[in-house]
Amino acid sequence: RKESEEERTHALGFIDFAQKKNIPIELKDLSAPPTTWDSVESLWQDLLALEQTNTQSLFKLNDEVQQCQDPALITFLQPYHMEQTESE
8 A cells, every 4th residue: 555655646746747847748548457466476576577667667758858958857757766776
């Protein structure tokens, strides 16, 4: 539950920032995650794969932000990058 609340807070932070900067937002449906695994090991493998996917997505976002050369956006994203690389 704590992790879910943290992720929700992150999402709302992105939305708030985008609204303040008049950045358009397009929200898309997310697939539901698996609810059963064959073993604890497969559960952890899936979790690691998700963290790695999130990290790669943030790297791609960072590349786009660097091209925009928006210091406020770069500063806003930095804590998310740090937290994500620490969680992986």
